[in-house]
Amino acid sequence: xxxxxxxxxxKVTEKGKDVELRCDPISGxxxxxxxxxxxxxxLEFLIYFQGNSAPDKSGLPSDRFSAExxxxxxxxxxxxxxxxxxxxxxxxxxxxxxxxxxxFGDGTRLSIL
Amino acid sequence: xxxxxxxxxxxxxxxxxxxxxYCNSSSVFSSLQWYRQEPGEGPVLLVTxxxxxxxxxxxxxxxxxxxxxxxxxxxxxxxQPGDTGLYLCAGARAGGTSYGKLTFGQGTILTVxx
Numbered sequence: 001x002x003x004x005x006x007x008x009x010x011k012v013t014e015k016g017k018d019v020e021l022r023c024d025p026i027s028g029x030x031x032x033x034x035x036x037x038x039x040x041x042x043l044e045f046l047i048y049f050q051g052n053s054a055p056d057k058s059g060l061p062s063d064r065f066s067a068e069x070x071x072x073x074x075x076x077x078x079x080x081x082x083x084x085x086x087x088x089x090x091x092x093x094x095x096x097x098x099x100x101x102x103x104f105g106d107g108t109r110l111s112i113l
Numbered sequence: 114x115x116x117x118x119x120x121x122x123x124x125x126x127x128x129x130x131x132x133x134x135y136c137n138s139s140s141v142f143s144s145l146q147w148y149r150q151e152p153g154e155g156p157v158l159l160v161t162x163x164x165x166x167x168x169x170x171x172x173x174x175x176x177x178x179x180x181x182x183x184x185x186x187x188x189x190x191x192x193q194p195g196d197t198g199l200y201l202c203a204g205a206r207a208g209g210t211s212y213g214k215l216t217f218g219q220g221t222i223l224t225v226x227x
Contacts (some may be wrong), residue, residue, distance in 0.1 A: 004115045005154070033215075040117070040199070040222055041220060042219040042220040044217075045214060048214055091155055091156075101161055102158070102215065104157070
């Protein structure tokens with residue numbers, strides 16, 4: 001498809017398990033962002049990739065969170081030893097370059113039991 | 114840390130009424146974007162304003178960027194049930210370590226009743 005694709009759309013897991021979330025950005029978009037959104041809330045910035053530059057990880061809430069991006073394509077967000085407070089929708093967005101309007105995927109709804 | 118304060122947090126109105134959502138900050142932004150998000154979907158960009166004092170219209174929606182580029186407003190005329198959703202403002206700063214990052218407000222949940 002032409003938009004940002006995220007998978008899985010829903011993930012339910014037990015506390016303490018690791019989870020991996022995937023984002024396929026729009027082809028040609030050099031910038032990629034991950035956000036966390038709690039129910040009815042705004043977006044909390046997690047991490048930002050721009051081309052080959054070092055990612056801006058300033059929004060990651062703890063060392064249990066990490067993300068990787070292969071070149072200018074797919075990104076994965078990994079949460080280790082999940083906690084109940086990690087339950088949220090994780091949104092990915094991409095843009096042509098940094099600072100341009102962002103195009104969002106539909107998110108992964110993560111539920112930690 | 115930059116903060117964008119959005120108000121009101123919740124808005125419940127009848128069809129046909131007018132409303133205004135505000136987005137305020139003590140920081141200057143090079144541009145400000147407004148997004149609308151429906152349940153189960155990602156936010157969708159409505160408009161970007163870049164010039165202080167700029168006004169943009171999108172059908173019944175009017176967006177304004179403050180002269181000092183610290184605040185913005187979204188005004189909806191004659192709201193319809195289809196306008197229901199979460200409205201988010203997001204500010205961008207150019208240059209420095211914040212380049213490319215957006216700071217999002219907490220959002221306004223709008224419900225328009227038929």
